[in-house]
Amino acid sequence: MSKILVAMSGGVDSAVAALLLKEQGYDIEGAYMKNWINEDNILGDCPWQQDIEDAAAVADSLGIPFRVVNLMHEYRSRIVDYLLEGYQSGVTPNPDVMCNREIKFGVFLDYALENGFSEVATGHYAQLQEETADSPRAIIEGADPNKDQTYFLAMMRPDQVARARFPVGHLLKPQLRELAQKHNLPNAAKKDSQGICFIGNIKMSDFLREYVPDRPGPIIRADDDKTLGEHRGLHYFTIGQRRGIGVPSNSDNNFYVVVGKDIQRNALLVSFEAPSAPGLYSSRCEISGLSYTGEPFPDDCKIEAKVRYRDPRVAITCKRISPETIEVIFDEPQRALALGQIIAFYDGPKLLGGGIYTKIQS
Numbered sequence: 001m002s003k004i005l006v007a008m009s010g011g012v013d014s015a016v017a018a019l020l021l022k023e024q025g026y027d028i029e030g031a032y033m034k035n036w037i038n039e040d041n042i043l044g045d046c047p048w049q050q051d052i053e054d055a056a057a058v059a060d061s062l063g064i065p066f067r068v069v070n071l072m073h074e075y076r077s078r079i080v081d082y083l084l085e086g087y088q089s090g091v092t093p094n095p096d097v098m099c100n101r102e103i104k105f106g107v108f109l110d111y112a113l114e115n116g117f118s119e120v121a122t123g124h125y126a127q128l129q130e131e132t133a134d135s136p137r138a139i140i141e142g143a144d145p146n147k148d149q150t151y152f153l154a155m156m157r158p159d160q161v162a163r164a165r166f167p168v169g170h171l172l173k174p175q176l177r178e179l180a181q182k183h184n185l186p187n188a189a190k191k192d193s194q195g196i197c198f199i200g201n202i203k204m205s206d207f208l209r210e211y212v213p214d215r216p217g218p219i220i221r222a223d224d225d226k227t228l229g230e231h232r233g234l235h236y237f238t239i240g241q242r243r244g245i246g247v248p249s250n251s252d253n254n255f256y257v258v259v260g261k262d263i264q265r266n267a268l269l270v271s272f273e274a275p276s277a278p279g280l281y282s283s284r285c286e287i288s289g290l291s292y293t294g295e296p297f298p299d300d301c302k303i304e305a306k307v308r309y310r311d312p313r314v315a316i317t318c319k320r321i322s323p324e325t326i327e328v329i330f331d332e333p334q335r336a337l338a339l340g341q342i343i344a345f346y347d348g349p350k351l352l353g354g355g356i357y358t359k360i361q362s
C-alpha cells in the first residue's frame, strides 16, 4: 500500500488529517516543515518551537513516526525573494498560494517522493474528485464554506494534484474540533493560525518594515491630482485599503481609500470610497502565469472565478491572448483588484487553475 507523508504544522487541521488517514489504515508518517523564518528569527518571536512540539505530541499520541524537514534555503529562494521582489516593484504578492505550489507540493513533495512516500497529505479544506476515463483528478471546494481553502491551491499543477490528499475537506470545522477532542489529540483546543504560511504570528507590516526599506512619497488624490500628504513606502499599502492611510477626510460620510499606485512618481493614489472612484472598480484584467490544476479550459469561455480569498465565485468571460496570458472580463465590476495577486478559476465548485493579475482596467 502507498505510504503517505502528512504535513503537520502543529495545528488541529493537519492533526485530524493524520488521525483520519491512520484510522483508514494507511501507512503514514508526520513531518513538520522548518522554513526560513524559523532560522532567521529576526523578529524576536518563535511560535514555531511550540508548533514543532505540538506536531510531535500529536504524532506521538497517534503512534506514528515524526520528523522535522528543513526547507530553509528553498523557502528563502522561492518564497521570501518572490515576496520581497514583489513588494519592491510595487505589486502585492501572494506567498500563501506560492507556498503551496513551490514548497508544500513542490520541494516537500519531492522530498517525500525521494524518501519512499507516494503522496503528501495536508489539513487544507479542499476535496478531491478522483480521476475518470475523461478527466484527471480534480480539486473541489471544501465542504465548509467558511473554511474552503481551494483558492490557495489554484496554482498547483496536475502532477502535484495527482499526489495530494486532503483528508479533512469533507468536514465542517466544528466537526473537526469534535473529532480532535473525541480522540484526545493534544492540540484539540489550539487556536487556528492566522494564515500567512511562513510569517506565522508575525504581522506582515513588521516583516516589511524589517526587510523592505522605507521609500517615502506623496499621497495624491486621484480625482484632481492634489497632494494630500506623504506615505512611508508604497509596499505598506494595498488597493482598497481604508485604514492607516493617514489622511483625514474632514467629513463624516466620506472615507479615503487607496485606489492605486503610481510607480513612476512613487505616489499613493487615493479617492473617496465610491463606485466612481478612479481605478477602484475593474471590469476587465489581464492574467499572466496562467496555470491549470487539471485539463486546460478552452481559449474563449465563460467560467467563474474568485478574485481573492473569501470572495464568492463570480461569472467571467476568458479570452486567450497568448499561451500563458488571458484577458478576463467580469460580468459585474470587481472592487480593489491588486496587481501581483492571484485569481482562481472555477467550474462550479471545481477548481480549474489560477493566474496573476498583471494589468487591471476599469
Ligand SMILES: Nc1ncnc2c1ncn2[C@@H]1O[C@H](COP(=O)(O)OP(=O)(O)OP(=O)(O)O)[C@@H](O)[C@H]1O
Pocket (backbone or CB within 6 Å): 006, 007, 008, 009, 010, 011, 012, 013, 014, 015, 031, 032, 033, 034, 035, 104, 121, 122, 123, 124, 192, 193, 195, 196, 197
Ligand atoms: N510548518 C509546517 N509544517 C508542516 N505542514 C505545514 C506547515 N505549515 C502548514 N502546513 C500544512 O499546510 C496546511 C495548511 O496550512 P495553513 O497554514 O493554512 O494551516 P491551517 O489551515 O491553520 O491548518 P493547521 O490547523 O493544520 O495548522 C496545514 O494543515 C498543514 O498540513
